[in-house]
Amino acid sequence: xxxxxxxxxxxxxxxxxxxxxxxxxxxxxxxxxxxxxxxxxxxxxxxxxxxxxxxxxxxxxxxxxxxxxxxxxxxxxxxxxxxxxxxxxxxxxxxxxxxxxxxxxxxxxxxxxxxxxxxxxxxxxxxxxxxxxxxxxxxxxxxxxxxxxxxxxxxxxxxxxxxxxxxxxxxxxxxxxxxxxxxxxxxxxxxxxxxxxxxxxxxxxxxxxxxxxxxxxxxxxxxxxxxxxxxxxxxxx
Amino acid sequence: xxxxxxxxxxxxxxxxxxxxxxxxxxxxxxxxxxxxxxxxxxxxxxxxxxxxxxxxxxxxxxxxxxxxxxxxxxxxxxxxxxxxxxxxxxxxxxxxxxxxxxxxxxxxxxxxxxxxxxxxxxxxxxxxxxxxxxxxxxxxxxxxxxxxxxxxxxxxxxxxxxxxxxxxxxxxxxxxxxxxxxxxxxxxxxxxxxxxxxxxxxxxxxxxxxxxxxxxxxxxxxxxxxxxxxxxxxxxxxxxxxxxxxxxxxxxxxxxxxxxxxxxxxxxxxxxxxxxxxxxxxxxxxxxxxxx
Numbered sequence: 001x002x003x004x005x006x007x008x009x010x011x012x013x014x015x016x017x018x019x020x021x022x023x024x025x026x027x028x029x030x031x032x033x034x035x036x037x038x039x040x041x042x043x044x045x046x047x048x049x050x051x052x053x054x055x056x057x058x059x060x061x062x063x064x065x066x067x068x069x070x071x072x073x074x075x076x077x078x079x080x081x082x083x084x085x086x087x088x089x090x091x092x093x094x095x096x097x098x099x100x101x102x103x104x105x106x107x108x109x110x111x112x113x114x115x116x117x118x119x120x121x122x123x124x125x126x127x128x129x130x131x132x133x134x135x136x137x138x139x140x141x142x143x144x145x146x147x148x149x150x151x152x153x154x155x156x157x158x159x160x161x162x163x164x165x166x167x168x169x170x171x172x173x174x175x176x177x178x179x180x181x182x183x184x185x186x187x188x189x190x191x192x193x194x195x196x197x198x199x200x201x202x203x204x205x206x207x208x209x210x211x212x213x214x215x216x217x218x219x220x221x222x223x224x225x226x227x228x229x230x231x232x233x234x235x236x237x
Numbered sequence: 238x239x240x241x242x243x244x245x246x247x248x249x250x251x252x253x254x255x256x257x258x259x260x261x262x263x264x265x266x267x268x269x270x271x272x273x274x275x276x277x278x279x280x281x282x283x284x285x286x287x288x289x290x291x292x293x294x295x296x297x298x299x300x301x302x303x304x305x306x307x308x309x310x311x312x313x314x315x316x317x318x319x320x321x322x323x324x325x326x327x328x329x330x331x332x333x334x335x336x337x338x339x340x341x342x343x344x345x346x347x348x349x350x351x352x353x354x355x356x357x358x359x360x361x362x363x364x365x366x367x368x369x370x371x372x373x374x375x376x377x378x379x380x381x382x383x384x385x386x387x388x389x390x391x392x393x394x395x396x397x398x399x400x401x402x403x404x405x406x407x408x409x410x411x412x413x414x415x416x417x418x419x420x421x422x423x424x425x426x427x428x429x430x431x432x433x434x435x436x437x438x439x440x441x442x443x444x445x446x447x448x449x450x451x452x453x454x455x456x457x458x459x460x461x462x463x464x465x466x467x468x469x470x471x472x473x474x475x476x477x478x479x480x481x482x483x484x485x486x487x488x489x490x491x492x493x494x495x496x497x498x499x500x501x502x503x504x505x506x507x508x509x510x511x512x513x514x515x516x517x518x519x520x521x522x523x524x525x526x527x528x529x
Contacts, residue, residue: 053412077418089413091406102406105399106418152418 003062004029004156004187005050005081010059010069012045019045021211022059027156027189032182034190034198034219036232037208043191044086046208047158050189051083052076063156078106080155084162088145092134096125099133099144103151111151118147121177139170146177150186157181158189163197175201195232199223207232242371244493245486250377250446252485253384257439258462259469259477260391261311261432267408267472268428270327274334275314277459278341279433283307283440284450285345288354296357304437311433312426320422345452353449363445376445381482383442387435388478395474400427408472457502461488464509470519479520484508 005027012020020042027033035043048054050061052073061069068076082103090099100118104111119126122143128136133144142162149157159178163171175197182188192198199205202219207228215222222228258280265273286306290299318337322330362376395401407414407424414421443458444450462477465484469476484505491501512519 051416053415072420073415074418074420077416083416085413085416089410091409091413093405093409094402098402102402102417102419105403148417 002029003027004064005189006060006062007046007050008060008062010046010049010061011057012042012049012054013057018057019211020049020056023208023211023213025206025213025216027187028204029187030182030185031203032178032188032190032201034192034202034205035208036192036195036198036205036222036228038193038232040210041208042211043208044160047083047160047189047191050076050158051081053083074106077152077154080153082149082152082154082157084145084149084157084159086160086164088138088141090133090136090141090144090148092132094133095130096133096136096144097129099148100125100151103148104153106152114151114153118150121150121180122147139166139173142166142170142174143177146174150181154186156187156189158191160191161193162190163192163194171197195228196223199228241493242369243373244489246368246371246373246377248486248489249482250380250442250485251489252482253380254439254443254446254481255458255462255465255485256384256388256478256481257435257442258458259465259481260388260474261436262463263466263469263471263474263477264428264432266466268404268425269319269330271319271330271334272463273432274331275318275337275341276432276436277455277462278338278345279307279310279314279455280436280440280443280459281450281452281455282310282341282345283437284356284444284454285349285354285452287441287444288356288450291357296359299357300359300441303441304434307437307440308430308433311429311436315426315429320425342452342455349452351452353451356444356448356450359441359445362442374446376442380442380446383438384478387438388474391431391435392474400424404428461505464505467509468512468519470522473519473521476519476521 003026008024009022010020011018011022023046035046037043045054049056052071056069059069060067063079063081068079091102094102100115101111104114124140125143125147128140133141136144146162162174166174171194178188178190179201190198190202199219199222205217205219205222206213207215207222215225215228258276261276262273265271283303287299287303290302314337318333319330322333362379364375365372366375366378368378395404403414403419403424404427406417407419407421411421461484462481465480466477468483469478469480487504488501491504492498
């Protein structure tokens with residue numbers, strides 16, 4: 001399998017402070033790849049610069065071999081990369097159905113099949129399709145945010161902390177969906193503070209610390225790694 | 238008191254004119270959280286442009302040209318004075334808006350030499366008609382009807398079209414809208430275009446009832462429309478329309494009384510103070526129910 005995404009020497013800084021210090025990593029097509037690390041490690045900045053929301057200082061982001069760094073967010077969506085933002089950010093003043101439709105904003109073809117697909121993943125959303133998204137529970141909003149990101153028919157979905165603030169049972173449900181959409185061919189780049197959950201589903205994983213990648217390996221390797229265990233899984237040596 | 242059907246009709250008509258201006262304020266506020274102080278002056282500029290246009294071309298061409306010119310001015314102001322400040326603090330954009338307002342007023346002063354310009358009489362709508370026993374210009378009747386038609390069209394656009402959905406999304410969250418592939422600058426430009434278009438129509442109706450345009454003609458109707466937008470709940474289109482009609486009708490009722498007629502403007506601004514004290518979100522202002 002080839003790499004769908006290659007990050008080369010990516011740097012991002014905010015007002016002179018370097019948040020990402022020249023990181024490089026690859027995402028293999030059809031896999032689940034995770035970046036784990038504590039608050040402020042630069043995980044979100046990495047995803048946001050891939051999505052075109054944050055301007056990078058230098059580096060390259062090759063998506064299917066083409067540099068997408070510096071493109072506008074809408075061009076990046078058009079290429080097939082979507083981001084589920086941290087904190088869900090559904091549009092509270094739009095209905096559930098409208099939130100899904102807006103996920104397909106750039107598409108001009110028929111989206112009926114995709115709606116059915118998202119509703120089959122999250123039957124709860126179908127029941128609530130006419131409800132304003134602001135009235136949904138946190139878990140339902142996360143489902144909606146994931147469903148919305150799928151409506152653009154992406155090849156790569158990036159997820160920023162999908163487990164944030166959700167009950168364990170809901171988190172389990174979200175991770176089951178991540179596995180399922182991945183089986184259906186969508187590559188997933190996941191960042192998480194819930195390292196345990198993330199490493200269990202990930203094919204490969206990278207640990208980020210203060211803007212740099214300090215460790216990498218398969219999910220299982222990092223789960224067994226002593227440093228990771230101590231720092232992120234809360235286990236004493 | 239000598240309240241007659243005249244005053245009520247004039248009130249409804251004034252309400253329609255304020256409503257067409259107020260929508261521009263409320264839509265821009267809804268998306269950018271900006272009070273576009275230049276909006277009243279765009280309205281005035283639209284009135285002046287047609288004065289000069291009619292010296293060069295017949296009215297049936299001048300009307301569409303002035304509408305296009307006004308829309309273009311609104312678009313240009315946003316691109317030149319607000320867009321470069323997109324990530325600046327909100328205060329900077331507001332100061333820029335005040336600057337644009339003075340720029341337009343002074344340009345108008347320079348061009349007109351400060352003399353009131355006679356507004357061309359638009360046939361048919363300037364004709365006199367008799368209604369419920371009162372004689373009035375036809376524009377008095379046309380204004381509220383046209384206003385309501387345009388408002389309904391606008392509400393349909395915002396509720397049922399793709400660009401309308403994008404406008405609602407952008408008004409809540411710039412960044413997430415971008416993640417959906419929405420070009421926010423295009424949506425913001427569309428908002429200014431719609432606002433200026435309605436101001437141009439409002440200008441045609443307003444100046445047809447008042448007959449002359451001066452460089453400060455936009456200030457008072459602009460302020461009153463702004464009060465209407467705040468009264469209705471700034472950001473809400475139905476709110477702006479209801480607010481505008483309330484203000485237009487109340488003003489003209491006050492004008493009908495011999496003792497209090499000079500207080501009609503004071504009433505409007507007293508209303509602003511009361512609304513800001515008692516219910517700052519206005520009648521239709523949104524309660525924030527967002528989940529964190």
